[in-house]
Amino acid sequence: MIAWLDRRLGRVTMYGLVIVWLGVIGVVALVLTFLPDGPLPFSPLALLATASVLLVVSYLANGLGGLILRTRPQLSSTVITALLLLFILRPSIEVLPLLGAALAAFLAVVTKYLLAWRGRHVFNPAAAAVFIVGFIPSIAFAAWWVATPLLLPFVAVGALLILFRTRRLLLGVVFVAVVIAGWQVRGLVAGGEPLDLLSLALLSLPTVFFAGFMLSEPLTLPPRRWQQLVEAAIVAVLTLVPFSVVGGLYNSPQLALLVGNLLAFLVGQRRGIRLRFLGRRALTPTSWDFAFAPAAPVRFRPGQYMELTLPHGGTDARGWRRVFSIATAPESGEVRFGVRLPDKPSSFKSALLQLEPGEVVSATSVSGDFLLPSDPAQKLLLLAGGIGVTPFIGQLEQAATESPRRDIVLVSAIASGEELAYGPELAATGFPVIVVSPDRPAALPEGFTWVEGAELTTEVVHDQVPDARERTALVSGAPVAVRDLKRALRGSGVRRVLTDTFIGY
Numbered sequence: 001m002i003a004w005l006d007r008r009l010g011r012v013t014m015y016g017l018v019i020v021w022l023g024v025i026g027v028v029a030l031v032l033t034f035l036p037d038g039p040l041p042f043s044p045l046a047l048l049a050t051a052s053v054l055l056v057v058s059y060l061a062n063g064l065g066g067l068i069l070r071t072r073p074q075l076s077s078t079v080i081t082a083l084l085l086l087f088i089l090r091p092s093i094e095v096l097p098l099l100g101a102a103l104a105a106f107l108a109v110v111t112k113y114l115l116a117w118r119g120r121h122v123f124n125p126a127a128a129a130v131f132i133v134g135f136i137p138s139i140a141f142a143a144w145w146v147a148t149p150l151l152l153p154f155v156a157v158g159a160l161l162i163l164f165r166t167r168r169l170l171l172g173v174v175f176v177a178v179v180i181a182g183w184q185v186r187g188l189v190a191g192g193e194p195l196d197l198l199s200l201a202l203l204s205l206p207t208v209f210f211a212g213f214m215l216s217e218p219l220t221l222p223p224r225r226w227q228q229l230v231e232a233a234i235v236a237v238l239t240l241v242p243f244s245v246v247g248g249l250y251n252s253p254q255l256a257l258l259v260g261n262l263l264a265f266l267v268g269q270r271r272g273i274r275l276r277f278l279g280r281r282a283l284t285p286t287s288w289d290f291a292f293a294p295a296a297p298v299r300f301r302p303g304q305y306m307e308l309t310l311p312h313g314g315t316d317a318r319g320w321r322r323v324f325s326i327a328t329a330p331e332s333g334e335v336r337f338g339v340r341l342p343d344k345p346s347s348f349k350s351a352l353l354q355l356e357p358g359e360v361v362s363a364t365s366v367s368g369d370f371l372l373p374s375d376p377a378q379k380l381l382l383l384a385g386g387i388g389v390t391p392f393i394g395q396l397e398q399a400a401t402e403s404p405r406r407d408i409v410l411v412s413a414i415a416s417g418e419e420l421a422y423g424p425e426l427a428a429t430g431f432p433v434i435v436v437s438p439d440r441p442a443a444l445p446e447g448f449t450w451v452e453g454a455e456l457t458t459e460v461v462h463d464q465v466p467d468a469r470e471r472t473a474l475v476s477g478a479p480v481a482v483r484d485l486k487r488a489l490r491g492s493g494v495r496r497v498l499t500d501t502f503i504g505y
Helices: 002-009 014-033 044-069 075-088 095-114 125-133 149-165 169-189 194-204 207-214 225-240 253-267 347-353 386-399 423-429 458-464 479-491
Strands: 273-284 287-294 305-309 321-325 335-340 360-367 380-385 408-413 433-437 448-452 472-477 497-501
Touching (some): 014 075, 075 125, 125 253, 149 207, 207 253, 225 253, 321 386, 335 386, 380 386, 380 479, 386 423, 479 497
Parallel strands (some): 380 408, 433 448
Antiparallel strands (some): 273 287, 287 335, 305 321, 305 360
16 A cells, blocks of 8 residues: 555646645635535635635746746745635635735745745745744734534545655644644643543644645755754743734744744755856666766765755656655765666656756755664665665765774665666775676676676575674665565564655645
8 A cells, every 4th residue: 555655646847736735725625615604604606706816916026026036936835825824814805814814825925935045944834934924914814713523524535545654643643742742731731621621622723734735845844853852842842832022923833834944954954056067967768867066065964865956948747856865975075866767758857858068057955864874883785676776876975084983884776787777886985785687797806796686685685785784774775675675684683774766845
C-alpha cells in the first residue's frame, strides 16, 4: 500500500498535491453551504465571491511584483496562498469583508518580497497576511472556519497525504499531540471532560488543517528534522497560552506560526541562494552531473539536498521546482547535482540540460538529515541504488580529509556496467567500493570490486561485507527499493539503518 501511494503521489508536484486537495475541501465546503441549516454560517455566493477576490487579487499582485522585480512569479504558490486565506477568513458578500480579503491577498504577496532577507522570505505568507489584517477587525478577521466537523475527514486525508509525501508525518503528529495534551491540561484544571476537550482540539480548532497545510510549508521550516519537531512543539504551545495585549495582539495560530517561522529562519539558511551554472558532464548514458558556483557561501552538510527553482516555458505538471541531493563537500566551493535523465525527461530536466554556462538559477532551501554519524569510530556501510550514490560523494570526499580515518564501505548497485557514476570521484577518496551489476563495468577504477548480480540483496551485502551487522547502514535510492532493502537488512541483523529516498517535490 505504501509503495503504491509513493508511486501515485510521485507523479505530481508537492504544490500540485496541495492545490488539488485544497480544491477538494473547497468543493465540499461549497456543497455544505447548500444544505438547509447547514454547518457553515455563510452562503454559496459568499464562498464563491471571497474565493474569486482572493484568487484574482493574488494573481494580479504577484504579476505586478514579478514585473517590478523582473522575476517570473510562481503561479502555484500564489494559488495555494489564496486558498489558504479562503479557509481562514470568513466568506462574505459584503463590501468591507471583501475589501479585507483583497487586502489580505495583496499583503500575502507583498510579504514574500518585503518580509524577506537577502532574497529569502521569512514568514508563511498566508499567516503573515492574516496577522496584519487582524489589526483591522472591522474589515477582516481570522475565523478559521475550516475547523468544521463535516470537513474534518477531507482535511485529515489531505493533511496525511501532504505529510506523507514530504516525509513529515512525525512533524504533524508532534503538533497535534501537543495541542491535544495542552487542551487536556487546561480543561482538566478548569474541570472539563476529557472527551469534550479532545473534540474541541480536533473538531472546533484548526489543529489538523494547520499541521498539514501550513506548519509543513518547506520554505519556512528548519533544515534538520529534530529542529522541525522542536518548532512544531513550540508553535503548538504558543497556540495554547492565552494572552491579549492592548492594540489587538493576542494568541492565535497565525501568530504562533510566525514565531515558529522566525525560529526556523534563525537556524537555517538565512539568505536566498543564487547559483551560477558552470557546466555539465555526462556521468553515464542516462545521468549527468551539473555544477554550479554559489554567489555567496551556502551552509550545508554532505548528504543534504537543495531545492532548485528553474522557470521555463512549456512547464509540465512537475512544475519549476525540484529537489536534488548535493554531490559535493562544502569545502569544494561548488555545488553539484547528479541527475538521472530518462528517455522522455520532464520539462524541468529538459530546461536544466539547456542551461548555458554563466546563467543563474535560484534555490529555495537546504535541508535533510541523511548525514554521517558524528562518531568517527562508528563503522559505516553505504548502500546506493543507481544515481542514489549522489549524496555519498560529498560524504566520502569530506570523510577522506578527516583524521582519524573512518571505516566506510560503499556498495553501489547499477542496472548495467555503463551506469557506474562518479567512478573517479569515488576512487579519489580511497574508500573501498563494491559495484553490483549484471555485467562488468568497462572502466572499473583500481581498488573497486565487481560483483555480478541483477540487484542488491542482503546475501550480496553479507557476502561482500562480512561485518555488516556491526555497521550502521545508510541506504539511498528509489523509495520502493530503499524500503524493501531496509526491511531486509534489519531482518538479516543490521540494527541501525538510515535512509534517503527520492521523494521529488
